[in-house]
Amino acid sequence: MSKRSYTELISKDVASVSQILEHAEGLLRAAKALKEELKTFHNTPEPNDQIISLLERHNKKISSAAQLLSQDETNVANQHNQHKSESHKIRKLDSSNKTSGNAPTALCIPPPAFLTRWTPEDIPGSSLPSLPSVLDPVLEQAALTHSGMTTKPTDMSYERLEWIGDAYIYLMSTSFIYQTFQNLGAGRCSQLRERLIKNETLSNYTMQYGINKRTRFPAEFNLHGRIGGSQASQNAKKKVLGDVFEAYVAAIILGDPEGLSRASPWLKSLWSTMLAHEIQSEFKSQASLVHDPSSRGEGNDDDQTAAKQVLNPKVLLSKTIGTKGVKISYSDIGEPKKDKHSGKLPWYTVGVFYDGLGETNLKLGVGGALSKKEAGAIAARQALENKGLIGRLLKKKDEVVKSAQLAESGKEEYDNWS
Incomplete structure (x- = not known):
């Protein structure tokens, strides 16, 4: 193929009526396919991951078909107004077409x-x-x-x-x-x-x-x-x-x-x-659509579903193992380093620590990020993923809660007796 300049960029022929009809049929088929699959979710009360995935898959085909029709519209309008089709490519004018008034389509x-x-x-x-x-x-x-x-x-x-x-x-x-x-x-x-x-x-x-x-x-x-x-x-x-x-x-x-x-x-x-x-x-x-730990094994399925919630990792960690007499704290570990990707921005390392119920400065997790807030959230998430450690601290929490409940129950009996 011989070398060409920008003045020789090939313009696409305007779509014929049969092509436009074919594109319209393609759009209708894509929309109909989406409708048919959505019917299977007719009784679903609210959107879920399957429906979102379904929409993403079909919308690609629908958008592609709609884009073809949009291109048809542009080409036909250009033919009507200028008596020649326009390419959707970039044009660069030279001496042969500087005064032609032609411009590239959107x-x-x-x-x-x-x-x-x-x-x-x-x-x-x-x-x-x-x-x-x-x-x-x-x-x-x-x-x-x-x-x-x-x-x-x-x-x-x-x-x-x-x-x-x-x-x-x-x-x-x-x-x-x-x-x-x-x-x-x-x-x-x-x-x-x-x-x-x-x-x-x-x-x-x-x-x-x-x-x-x-x-x-x-x-x-x-x-x-x-x-x-x-x-x-x-x-x-x-x-x-x-x-x-x-x-x-x-x-x-x-x-x-x-x-x-x-x-x-x-x-x-x-x-x-x-x-x-x-x-x-x-x-x-x-x-981390996580069950509220306080509802473990209790309530019906609706209660369990309602207990699921997306929480900030710090909030979730505190909600999971925090109780009276327990302190969960976050502090820097070492001096800020440099981000390995940018080489300029500071990189913070933060640890999350547990004090109380017989534990002193127990390190639960460590996180690193470009901000202390994000590093702390990563540290909390790492702690939550340590199932063995979290399980041990949950037992301590349960013992405290049960002791408090027994003490309260005993106080009520004493008050009623007296």
Whole structure:
């Protein structure tokens, strides 16, 4: 295939009426399939995990079908108003079309169905998730060409694609974090996002996938630099490699109508490896739909269900083993260290300790995080997971409660006798 400039980007033909009907049928089929499966939950009083999973699965198909119809609408409107179809890709005007008045159609915004929260199942094994291909060869060539390898402004390079890819990456990473860590403060969410989108991360992806080996760079970016000339600094190389990754993401998304639905799950899986610890910790805490210990073995099923509640780990620990004469405290262990991911932010280590009922400064658990509050919550969660220790302290609590009950009962009998 011969080399083409941006002025030669291929515009897609406007969908025929038969294609529009086919897309409409696809949307109806997807909605009908969802309706049929939901019927099986007709008598379910409120949404549960099965229903949520069902909606997530079907909404992907529904959103994809709706997106095709939306694209049909845009194409038909452009044909009617301009007498020619418009591509959903990026255009770069040159001398042959500067006065044509043509403009690219609106970019695809990721629908919510593509941006669901992370779960531990999203974390891949040891290998990277497969790199999606760019289905449009023109956009692929543009994404893999440094501007220093072009001879005129209208020649293809990654620069405009990188600008769009940066926006998509920012939006998708923000949405994944927001939906997964629902109780995390905005500042901490920003820290997590920075780990995903910083140049170091993106440039590493470029090299891990071998995208850099396919990209045309000026000689100064090579291992030994330009012969008789300069050599790009490591920071400059890192920046360019990160930009190339962003451009490649944009090329995937803009290269075909299904590009966004292919890019989103790939990035979701890829990023999950960087936040694997945080994702797993979040789901451990959310999974603590825990029975109120005071209701152990008592009450009917409705009472037991009502006793289930999502509690802050510190509150739950206190509720579980706390009683009269017991003090549960949290204190720093050692000096703050540096976060291994950022290398700049302080990393706090906090321990939770138990005093009372014959125990002195008994360490129950230890947690580490970027804030003391979060580290304390992790320490409390670790303590709750130590079933043997919690069981022993629960026995002590039960003995105190029973002694108090007997004392109260004896006092009542004495009062009644006197």
